[in-house]
Amino acid sequence: MKKKGLLLLTLITLLMASCNNKKLTEVVEVPLPAAAEKLTLGNPDDVKAEPGAFEMVKLPYGYDALAPNIDALTMENHYSKHYLTYTNNLNKAIASSEMENLPIEEILRTLDVSNTELRNNAGGYYNHNLFWESIAPKAGGEPKGDLATAIARDFGSFDDFKTQFEAMATEQFGSGWAWLITDKLGKLQVTNTPNQDNPLMANAIVKGIPILTLDVWEHAYYLNYQYKRKKYIDNFFNVINWTKVSENYEEAMRKKY
8 A cells, every 4th residue: 555654743832621620632644745846837828917907928939938048936926926916906096087098108207206105016027028028038149239249339249248247237236127228328338236126217316218127026037046146147148138128228319218
């Protein structure tokens, strides 16, 4: 007969019995956790925000598409739990207000930063939108075209840009984001922001239009990398979608700041 491992948990409860005031000890048998089971992932297409002004950006790949650089379980939790919550909370925060008719960028530029509910959820929504588009399977490498030229112009070389961007991500204490932006003069800069802030907000130390971002909140990497944030940051460069970042750069240059 196949043996099952049992864990004996002794729960000692002091009961005042109405009849005899005795101390009772109850022993409960609890099965040990079964052997590791096959991980069952959901489908990002099945994740829908509650009705509201803003919808979730569709994830254009499966949760497991970025492994081993970003693991499947992290992606599922990040997209279907954290991002979903920010989207729903943003829609609730602006319900029945004039902000329902504004683009998210305008909300971020004009919001009162003392309104922490709106600031955190609008930032969380926008930041994650850009993050999902910044990464892709079978990506990485280096940018080409105008963006490559601009990086060489403003940082000296791609390697110099990478060093500075990684430093911004590493030096962000606690939760936050690292960014590549274009400033009001069209120059590329790297910066970081805490929590769900971003360079569009009035309180940003370095303002500009974001074209690339890295999420350095622990929920973005801890299941796989644990305390090794630097390794996560290094591996981010294996999944950067430079085609999309280049499109973002071209659009930012048309808009300026």
